[in-house]
Each structure stands twice: as C-alpha cells, then as structure tokens.
Amino acid sequence: MSTFSIIGGGIAGASIAYHLAKANHQVTVYDRLDKGQATSASAGIICPWVSQRRNKKWFRLVQEGARYYPEFIKELEEWTGLSTDFRRNGAICLFKDDHIQQLAYERISAKQEGSPEMGDVRKLSKAEVKEMHPHLTDTYPAVFVEGGGQIKGESLLTALKKGILLHNGKWLEQDISPRDCEGTVIYTAGAWAREYHQHPMVRHQRAELLHLKINGELPDGETPVVMGLGPMYIVETAANQFAIGTTHEDTEDYSITPSRDNLNYLHGEAERYFPDTPIEDQFISVGLRPFTRDSLPYIGHTEDGIFIVNGLGSTGLTCGPVIGREVAAFLNGKETKLNLEDYAY
Template sequence: MQKRIAIIGGGIVGATAAFYLSQLPGAQQVKVTLFDDGVGQATSAAAGIISPWLSKRRNQRWYRLAKAGAALYPELMHDAQLGTEVYQQTGTIVTREAAVDLEVLADLAQERRRTAPTMGTVSVLSAKDVQAQIPLLTNPQPGVLISGGARVDGPALVQGLLDRASAVNLSVKRERVTLTTDGDVVTSMGPQRFDRVIVAVGAWLKEVLAPVGITADVRPQKGQLIELAVKDYPLQEQMPVLMPEGERDFIPFGHGKLIVGATHEDGGKFDLSRDPAVKADLLASAQRLVSGLSADSITGMRVGTRAYTPDFAPFFGPVPEHEKLLVASGLGSSGLTTGPEIGRLLAGSALYGGEPDWSEYEKPLTTYLSSSAE
C-alpha cells in the first residue's frame, strides 16, 4: 500500500526531506506532496556560509548538529548530483584586527579541529595573505583560514533538490495551505489526508499549528542581503568566504557576483519590503572592504524571515500526542548549515516511524511546543 507524505514548506528543511524521501529504501512505495507559496522563505535570503566551527555559542547540542550538517554537504551534493555552482568548499576566512584576538581565534580553531576533521586545515594569514586569497579586497585584515569552510547558493540548492525528487515521487504545489484540527492538510481542492505531515514553515509554525491546538514558541526575524557586480577574477569561483570583524559577511561567487549580508532585524518580523536604509548600510560595509563600489554595483536584494526560539536553538521531530505530525523550526541564521541534517532525519522518521532519540542535537520538543489548552 502506497504511503502518502505531505511537506509544508519548501525551504532547506522541506526540500532536503523531499530529496531523501525519494532516495531512502522504500521510497518507491511513497508519494510525496510538497506545498509552498514561496513567500518570505529564509533560505532564499540566506548568505550561504557553511562554517560553524568557530562559533562562540555555548550550546553543545546546536554545535553537534551544525557539525553534522556541515559534514553532510559533500555526500548530499554527490547524491543529488549538484555542482560547484551550488556548493563549493572554498574555505572560510574569519578576520581579527588585533594580534591577541587573532591568536585566540587560531587557538580556538585548532582546538575545535580535534573533534571536527571536516574543518580541514587551519592557517593564520596576514592582511597581505588574505588579500592574495581574495583579490577583490582593498582593505584586508589578518585572519584565520578554515579550508573546509564552504559557500552554498540556497535558492539553487533547494531547486536542485526538488528537481531530483520530482523525477522520482514528489509533486510540488505552489500554494498556501493550513491544517484541520485532525492534522489534515487544507488545500485549494479541499482537505486532504496524509499518513505523515512534515511542517517546516519556519517562523510561520505558530500560525500553521494553531488549528491543531498547539502553540509554538518561535518568533520571526527579518534578514536582508544585497548582490553586487564586481570585477570577475579568473579564480573567483575559488575565493574563500570572508567573515570580517565589524562588517557584514562577504561571499564571492563566480562570474563577478558578490553577496553581502545578511542582516538580523528583530523589529522587521514578517515585513518583506526592501529597506533603502538597510540597502545603504550593506553597501557601505562592502565599500569599506572594496573600493570603487557604488549603488550602481547592486544587482539585486533579497529579503526573508528567519525563525528563532527563546534559547536560539532549533527543534525538530514528531509532535507529542500528534503522531502523524513532524515539525522543524527555530533554525535562525544557521539554517543552511543545520537544515540538511534536520531534513534527512525527518525524512527517515516520516518514512519508517518509531520514536527517534535526537537528544544529542536538541532539547525535548515540549520545550518549544505546548497545548493551547494549557
């Protein structure tokens, strides 16, 4: 008997779950339908940096999850047959102006490398060395290079994963859906019953789960970034991602494309308008690193909404007392790093059932989900 699985939300979690549901053993007995209206998706406005190892977060569960997510990427790209235009291990440079701060950062990198071999090599670079790695820069700072760091084009990754899954057992419906009190999916064609429903709608989780009688403790945060046209260096595709001290993140892509951002705007919530003041701020940050840039260099601007929990930790898994529902939210600004691993785990749970123990990665879901009647 064919199993029917719905995914609500087509960002990094939903797209990865859909891909693995087309690849895992038993996929031939599954029909998957993904619903997404394309509005406000955090993945579409993510900077695309995969380099969690130097984070100063003290949350060890998050760090283990982020390490697992970063380690999964090469395998995922191979399995999905996606190329370097989507994901590439270019390395990541984190800069510090003061020599003592640079030394502390280098020591932290060497310590983290002992338990994270996917970090690759760790190198301390002078400002001149950094400029040699990223010729675009005219005002470089010294930094630490992590060779295993990478950049990813979030929208291209999501589309690639959905395309691969659609060739097997996935149907994509570009519409906004809701849930009934029983967890059925209300579509434009009326309510539809599925065996399992993965709800991966980020900051919209509270709204989507409300009819089921569940309150989700998540809040929205607005993020914006800009794309700029810069000089196309022959080896720009291999330039490291730059996380400069005191400035916005700096992600060189190939063919003269540079991304700067993204912002973290708690007051923006679900506002998806492009803010001229933020646009100017992002440009000013880029100009402090690269001379000669102007407003005419900007070729695009992206806006999205992230989801955060009170303790800044993601959560995911089967919903207590609602066995056919699985959720994921609270990924914050590390969604492209943690999202693929979360999507992979949810796909396995949706397909095979059981009561998975993911306590090494997260607190109990009851930390973030509660009955509306309570």
C-alpha cells in the same frame, strides 16, 4: 510505504521530503511560495566551526550538517543532473588585531580533532589576506579555514524539488491546513508557522543582503568566503559579483521591501571591505529567518501529533540537509546519528 504531507517548501521541508521520497514513501510537499523565504535569500555559508556559540546541542547539529554536505550534494547532483553551486572554497575570518586573531585561531583549531572535515586551519597575515583575495582590505589579519564553503539556496531548492519528483513525490504550489492533509503531517512553515500552530513559539528576524558588482579583475579561481568583523560576511556569487550582509531586525510583520537605511549601511560596509575598488549596487534580497527558544531548532511531535521542524535561523542551509536525513530515519523507525530528543524541548 507510508504517506507524508509536508507543509513548507524551504530547506527543512524540501530536504525531509527528498529523504522520505528516496526511501520510497508517498510524499507531497505543499508550498504557497511566500515572499521572503529565508532559504532563497540566504548567502549560504557553510562554516559552523568558527561560531562562538557555546550551545553544544546546536553545535552537534551544524557540525553533522557540515560533515554530511559533500556526500549529500554529490548524490543530489548526480541524481538530478543539476548544479547546487556548492563550493568548498575556504573561509577567511577577519579579526581586528593580532591578539584577537591568536585567540580565535586557538578556539577554531581546537575543534579540528572532532571535525576533521574542516580541513587545515592557519593564521594569515594582512599581506596573505590580500594575496588570497586581492580586492579585500588589508587592514585586518585573519584565520583561514580550508573546509569552509558556500551554497546557493535557490539552486539547492531547485535540485531538491527535482529529486523529490524523480523519486515519485509531489510538489504542489498551494496553501493547505494541517487538518486537511493525508498521512503524517510535517509542518515546516518557517516564519509563518504561527498561522496554524503556536508550539513551538516562533519569532522571526528580517535580514537584508546587498548584491553588488565590483570593477576590476580577480585572479583565476573562486575567492573564499569572507567572515568580517561582527556579523558581516561576503560571498562571491558570480565573476566580479558579491553579496554582503547582513542586517538583523526583529519584526512582527512580513514586509520584504528593502530599507534605504540598510542599503546605505551595507554599501558603506562594502566600501570598508573593498576600499580600493569601485562598487555598483545591484539589488537587496530580504529573508525572514525563523527562530525558536534559545535559537535552537525545534524538531519533534506536538501534542496533536503533528511533526514540526522550525527555528533553523541563520544556519538553516548548514543544518537543513542533515535534518532531512535524520527526520526521515526517525520517522522510518531507524537509528539516527543525532539524538533528536535534544531538539524536542
């Protein structure tokens, strides 16, 4: 049995702690409950195959993350008795015209051979989009990805925390310096990492997500995730309730006060995608997303022996669980499926 101290209770720290505690190690998580934690504020979309990013190291990570999800969630929910609100409800990816739709279909479906977990991929006409998601605009054709899904970050963290405690780990709501920790120190402080460590260099973006309610009946069952034009997306959070986002603002501060301009912008986007349905704004959630060089997560030791995981960015909920699995295996001296040297740049 080894001793591990993990600083930061977001998705990376919680997942690493869970997998280490499951392997019978002595684990303590220190989380000071910073406002603006990216995991809790995220929409939680799990659909990495539609991304146009060409970074192969990044794609291998998120691809393995999506592949691991069903097994990971099944085990976690059975062990804790808690729901993580994980849904594999598919993803509707909208495109501005038929030509772009065809190019996207070819690009996305080409990944099926290496990612069978993404399921069926097919083109949807405007009418088929409307049939699948009746309140959604019928302005755009789409590509449907069967394996796409979503998870509620806050619910996942709650389940992970319980799982850690059930495996005899500790979760302390307090601040601590890496110098004062016992055993191997794992530093997963997200946007706040520069307070104690300058390597890797971490920057952060302020992202806002509008939660809203629509008036009108939806069909039985869950609506798919919607990947809109550009960076816009929509997820169903409850019956007749959705979240739409997101804004991306590079910042040096840590304010989580919602912006009136961004509220107006997101409300306008909601009216664009739900043109025939009255919309009632509920609240805006604000998250501070950490990024490292080339937007590629950093996973590895620093010169002073601290093990750092940071820079998960906008796909933290996709890759966080598998990072936990891989880091636990690595620190246990076991074989990993991913080459973690790819992320220890």
